[in-house]
Amino acid sequence: MLRVEGIHKSFEDFKAVSGSDLTVEVGQIVAVIGPNGAGKTTLFNLITGQLKADRGEIIFNDEDISKLPPYEICRKGIARSFQIANIFPRLTVFRNVQVSVLSQQRKSVKFFRPARMLAVKETREILENVGLAEKADAIAGSLAHGDQRTLEIAIALGNKPELLVLDEPTAGMSAEETGATMELIRRLADSQGLTILFCEHDMEVVFNVAQSIMVMHQGISIIQGGPDEVRNSNRVRECYLGGA
């Protein structure tokens, strides 16, 4: 479904990603792990178009998307969340998700129909699905950190993606919240057949959920394989587990 090949990205002299490969099959939950600064977020920003790659290919459903702007990549079926809660802080929780649904239904440029009557059902469904239905009328900026992160995912779901890309969905969360978020990810994959790509720096969190794991170190992908293969790999132990 998604294939990243030999992708490179430097910032001035710093090589953030230098030769990274990644494959995501339909229906899989794929995790990218690596220590802080390994280039995980940069890789994700390249996939969803926030950054443009210097070199390499990103193929999504047989189409090279590496040159497209973010909004077009999104329309191809890849939605994402961000590492830092990236929401619309002055709008209500409901509106946050609704804007996304409206965009997906190509209704953003309607002028004279009141917005409160459109895309309501879909928005409600998503909010109930992630457990934010009760807070629908709250101003998004006033939510607790954990809820804002969940809202992040809800906004991404509003786009009805084929592939959901989550950049460290558990960053800054307590152990309990982390568990709940992982549970949510698993449930979304099961119930809606979503393909999910996420990254994480805590290895233990990943092994229970992901079917395929790619390990990144200093901008290079070291290995991609099933949890057991990755756990037993000597190279991973050398540069990741050993170093930590």
Added chain:
Amino acid sequence: MSLNMVVGHGGLFQFHHGAFYGVGAYTAALMLTKTSLPMWLGFVAGPFMAAFVGLLIGMFCVRLTKLYFGMLQISLGSLVWAIAFRWYSFTGGDDGIHGIPLPSLISSTKGAYYFGLILLILCVTVIYLIFKSPFGATLQAIRDNPERCEAIGINVRLHQLIAIVIATFFAGVAGVLFVVVEGSVFPDLLFWVFSLELFIMCLLGGWFTFAGPILGAAIMISLRTFVGIYTEYWTLILGIILILLIFFLPEGVWGYLLEKFGFQRKKLLEKEGQ
């Protein structure tokens, strides 16, 4: 009002909105004096011309963000002002155009008043509808977080451009109204100081709200009329008010009222709940 759509809801620094107001006024004035086309055509042409200029300038400006957007707009807008100021044979230069013939129906004070009122109500209604529409919602989302909007499949620049065109269209309507009321135009309409005044109105009233700019304009005009009687330094008072506002009411007067009122209502509900 239309400025607020771009600034408050679109999050763009539209520093030179007055230019489009002036373009609307000038277009109407020129059509009425220099051509023999039907008069109503002049009135219709004003807003469209303003929107067209808005589209042209907007196309350059949306490529930039934040302050740079505003700076470029000031310079491009000032260009328009310079044209009006210097091109004597066409625009009358710094003298402007006076004694513009108007249809008899709206040439009287009363007629002009009702014409203005009807237009105002019409415009406010349309802007309100847009404010409440999916487009308005999307625009507010862009203001809050343009990066996120890109990531949910919204073409941010296109939306901003549409917003600018709509806003400049209404600025053009306002310009035409000015012609109707005053019967003349002059380059000051296009000068950036006037744009600043508009900007302050939005700030004053509360730029994240729908009705804020109206309140802001009312405050500003009353200040000018009432304080202006006592001292010509009424802008000094305005300045002090602005400073206080930025420190104490960053959401503007209307925003503050809304917050206060909304808060009390919530409290009441909670009490009833108990």
